[in-house]
Amino acid sequence: MKAKVGKSANILLRLLIMGLSFWFVYDQLIHHRNLDEVMHQFRTLLINSVHQNLMWLLLILLPVNLALEAFKWKVLIDKLEPVSFNRAFTAVLSGISVSMMMPNRVGDYLGRVFILQKESHIKGILVTLIGSLSQLLTTVIAGCIALTFSFSMFFEFEFSNYKNFSFGLLALVFSLLIFALILYFNVGLLKVVTAGIFPRRKQKLLRYIDVFSLYTRSELLKVLLLSVSRFIVFSMQYYLLLLITGFDIGYFEAMMLISLTYLFMAVIPTIAITELGVRGSVAIYIFGLYFANTTFWNESGATAVFTASSVLWLLNLVVPSLFGIIFVYRLRFFRKEDLDG
Numbered sequence: 001m002k003a004k005v006g007k008s009a010n011i012l013l014r015l016l017i018m019g020l021s022f023w024f025v026y027d028q029l030i031h032h033r034n035l036d037e038v039m040h041q042f043r044t045l046l047i048n049s050v051h052q053n054l055m056w057l058l059l060i061l062l063p064v065n066l067a068l069e070a071f072k073w074k075v076l077i078d079k080l081e082p083v084s085f086n087r088a089f090t091a092v093l094s095g096i097s098v099s100m101m102m103p104n105r106v107g108d109y110l111g112r113v114f115i116l117q118k119e120s121h122i123k124g125i126l127v128t129l130i131g132s133l134s135q136l137l138t139t140v141i142a143g144c145i146a147l148t149f150s151f152s153m154f155f156e157f158e159f160s161n162y163k164n165f166s167f168g169l170l171a172l173v174f175s176l177l178i179f180a181l182i183l184y185f186n187v188g189l190l191k192v193v194t195a196g197i198f199p200r201r202k203q204k205l206l207r208y209i210d211v212f213s214l215y216t217r218s219e220l221l222k223v224l225l226l227s228v229s230r231f232i233v234f235s236m237q238y239y240l241l242l243l244i245t246g247f248d249i250g251y252f253e254a255m256m257l258i259s260l261t262y263l264f265m266a267v268i269p270t271i272a273i274t275e276l277g278v279r280g281s282v283a284i285y286i287f288g289l290y291f292a293n294t295t296f297w298n299e300s301g302a303t304a305v306f307t308a309s310s311v312l313w314l315l316n317l318v319v320p321s322l323f324g325i326i327f328v329y330r331l332r333f334f335r336k337e338d339l340d341g
Contacts, residue, residue: 042245042307051243058240062315065233066092072134072226073112076127079214081119090327091115096317097324108132111324122208130187130215134227136266137184142231143263144173146256150290185220188213234316235259241308247301261286261309279313280306 066089074088083091095111109132113124148170183189190212215223239254249257261283268282287305291297 042311051240054240054244058237058244058315061233061237061240062319065230065237065316066320068226068230068233069131072131072223072230073128075219075223075226076131076215077116077124080123080127080211081116083115087115090324093320093324094327095324097321097328100317100321111328120208123211126208126211127214130212130220131223131227133184133187134220134224135230137180138224138227138231139259139262139266140180141177142235142259143266144177146259147263148173150256150260184224185217187215187220231262234312235262237315238308238312241311242304245304245307245311247304247308257286257290279309283309 070085070089070092073092074083074085077083077088091112094115095108098111099106099108109125109128112128113121116124190209235255235258238258239249239251242249242254261279264282264286265279283305284302288297288302291301
């Protein structure tokens with residue numbers, strides 16, 4: 001009887017999530033006025049662009065970005081339950097699909113871990129969290145480095161004051177980054193800290209938080225390097241879109257501004273489906289502040305930046321989410337052992 005209930009509940013939840021995910025994406029694609037304007041502008045800019053050939057490279061980088069994330073998750077989840085690369089790839093797509101309607105991509109964890117056949121879903125979420133922390137750490141490192149080198153361009157200082165301030169800022173930023181890296185490579189300490197905070201539930205919690213001590217530093221380094229690779233890939237996508245939309249900017253200057261944009265985006269709470277306006281607004285603010293009082297920044301420049309940011313959101317989130325909806329039907333929310341236990 002429990003097995004039948006579990007099977008029925010799985011089917012109902014799958015259909016509910018698939019329906020909601022599809023409705024969220026469809027509603028935004030069809031009724032989002034900004035998106036209509038963006039796509040019209042992008043088509044116009046693409047037709048007149050001298051960089052049309054870059055579109056092929058941009059499209060090639062789309063599966064590369066997803067593959068790197070899938071491989072990173074596979075490296076982590078294999079410690080709990082071995083999964084094939086194809087299964088990890090579909091888990092990433094499912095996660096993107098579910099995350100479209102949840103704050104700060106929370107659904108990304110749920111969409112992935114429910115592909116596990118035997119291992120605890122809670123452990124799977126904690127393991128996935130390690131991968132997210134490595135990606136966040138990469139974003140913060142890149143953003144802070146960009147901030148230290150661009151701070152004088154955003155704010156005016158007398159040379160003597162700037163020299164002292166920049167040295168202090170640089171020392172503070174790198175001290176914080178070193179501290180963050182030490183914490184990351186000693187993620188097993190979370191097990192000790194959690195047990196100390198909840199001493200009465202220590203034994204029960206240890207069943208789950210023990211996953212933090214599963215990984216060696218070399219394995220954590222591998223995960224971090226995969227996160228860095230992903231950051232380089234989707235930053236390159238952003239840069240290519242800037243060129244395609246007619247915003248002619250040098251690579252290193254673009255990487256600095258893109259890194260700052262991602263840093264600000266990392267601390268702004270959003271639902272993925274609403275990120276179109278947020279991403280564009282943050283990007284325009286960063287680029288506008290940097291190019292303020294220059295002839296380089298005008299209405300067409302702001303349009304190009306907003307369009308590039310929005311098309312990147314469409315390619316890296318909306319398109320994969322449409323494929324992910326298909327794989328949501330494979331998720332198992334209730335298993336026999338869950339019902340028995």
